[in-house]
Amino acid sequence: MPRVVPDQRSKFENEEFFRRLSRECEIRYTGFRDRPHEERQARFQHACRDGRSEIAFVATGTNLSLQLFPANVHGDQRQAPTREYVDFDRETGKVYLKAPMILNGVCVIWRGWIDLQRLDGMGCLEYDDEKAQRQQDSSPGSTMGNSDDRKIR
Numbered sequence: 001m002p003r004v005v006p007d008q009r010s011k012f013e014n015e016e017f018f019r020r021l022s023r024e025c026e027i028r029y030t031g032f033r034d035r036p037h038e039e040r041q042a043r044f045q046h047a048c049r050d051g052r053s054e055i056a057f058v059a060t061g062t063n064l065s066l067q068l069f070p071a072n073v074h075g076d077q078r079q080a081p082t083r084e085y086v087d088f089d090r091e092t093g094k095v096y097l098k099a100p101m102i103l104n105g106v107c108v109i110w111r112g113w114i115d116l117q118r119l120d121g122m123g124c125l126e127y128d129d130e131k132a133q134r135q136q137d138s139s140p141g142s143t144m145g146n147s148d149d150r151k152i153r
Contacts, residue, residue: 004135005105012106012127021125026058027112029119037119044119048088048095051081055112055123066099066110093117100128107132 005011012018031047031054032040047053051068069081083089087096091113099110103125112123 003102003105004107004132008106008132008136009127009129011104012108015104017104018106018108018125020060021057021062022127024112024122024124025060027055027114027121027123028058029114030054030056030063040119041116044114045088045095045116048086048097049080051079051086053097053099053114055110055114057123058120064099064101064110066097067101068097068099070100094121097123100131102131102135107135 012022029040029044032043035043044053048068053066053068054063055066056063068085069079070085085098090096093116094113095116096113097111101108101110107128108125109128110123110125112121114121114123
C-alpha cells in the first residue's frame with residue numbers, strides 16, 4: 001500500500017476534511033486533562049521542547065499527535081526541534097509550532113500557535129508541495145511506515 005495518494009493536491013483541495021482543517025481555526029492542547037492547569041502548562045512546554053504535542057481542532061474534534069521536526073530518514077534518533085519547528089521567542093506568551101506529516105495519504109504541514117497560559121490558540125493544515133513531490137518521486141508501493149504517517153477518518 002503506497003504511503004501517499006496519486007493526486008495529493010487534488011485530495012487536499014477537494015476533500016471536505018482537508019478544506020475544513022486548512023482554514024485557520026481554534027485549537028487546544030489536549031494532554032494531561034486530568035492534571036491541574038499549572039502542571040499541564042509545564043508539561044506542555046516540556047513536550048514542545050522535546051519535539052511533540054497533542055492538539056485538537058475545537059470545531060471538528062480532530063485530534064493530532066504532533067512531531068515537531070522533520071522525519072528523520074536515518075532512523076529513530078531523537079533530536080531537539082529547531083526554532084523553525086518550535087519557536088518560544090517570536091511572541092511573548094505564545095509558542096509557534098510546525099509539524100510536517102502525511103495525513104490520509106497527503107503530505108501536509110500543521111502550523112499554529114498556542115498561548116502558554118490558556119493552552120489554546122489557532123492552527124491549520126497546509127499542503128506540503130515539496131514533500132509531496134519527494135514522495136511521488138520515491139519508490140512507488142513502499143509499505144514502510146514512518147512516524148509522520150497519520151490516518152484519520
